[in-house]
Amino acid sequence: MKRVITALVSVALLSGVGLVRLAGQYALPAPPIRPVGIIAGQAVGRVNLDANLNTEVLMYFPAIEGIGTHLFNTSSFNETESVRNAFFTARSNKFSGTALVNSSVGILLLAKNSDRIVMNVYYNPNPDRDFSKPETFSDGQLVGVYPVSAGSTTLVGGANASFVYSAQLESSSDFEFRGQTFNGRNLLPAFSVFLNGAAPTSLATINESGFTIPMAGVMIMADKTRQTTLEPYRSLAH
DSSP: OHHHHHHHHHHHHHHHHHHHHHHHHHSOOOOOOOOTTSEEEEEEEEEEEOTTOEEEEEEEEEEETTTBSOOBOOOSTTOOOOGGGBSEEEEEOOEEEEEEEETTEEEEEEOTTOOOOEEEEEEOSSOOOOTTOGGGGGOSEEEEEEEEEEEEEEEETTSEEEEEEEEEOOEEOOEEETTEEEOHHHHOSEEEEEEEEEOOSOSTTTTTSOEEEEEEEEEEEOOGGGOOSSOOOOBOOO
């Protein structure tokens, strides 16, 4: 009897292991977890401000971690990579800003009654982007909505402009690209952007006429699970 019981237990254990292995063979692999702090992509863009510092941000992405590099539609042999044929772009909502100027140095802040800043990311398999036509940056499929939680924009008149902000994914959708399916929740659930550019020649007149800040830089992977419950820092971060 003991031998029979032992044999049955052994069979049950072996069968259980087999079932676990069998189930594992058909389980979908978990999406890779990208390390916090890695360079998660490149961004090139412009910040457009009018005379009242009403602001809009436009960006395109030459590279995104997890998708690849050279993210341009260069199907034509003689076509070069440029903003015009960028597959992935971002366009912010329009928001209101204000400026604090200290001689030749200043910072841009989000106005008290402004809407929050939200970056909307789009994918278009047949892009035709143009910085002079902001609507072309929102052509295509909306694949990610990223509210900005914190940031800072610093200007040095006639010299440098630095643009830093953090954003967390609010909503996303699947999209097909180069034969694969992607989703922002597995690519960039949270990130910070560090951009450098050219500031206006003089900060004394920025409230009198509109201006554009061209910028370029990188995105850094952040940790979405460590969000603060404090009210977002109200700065003009694009």
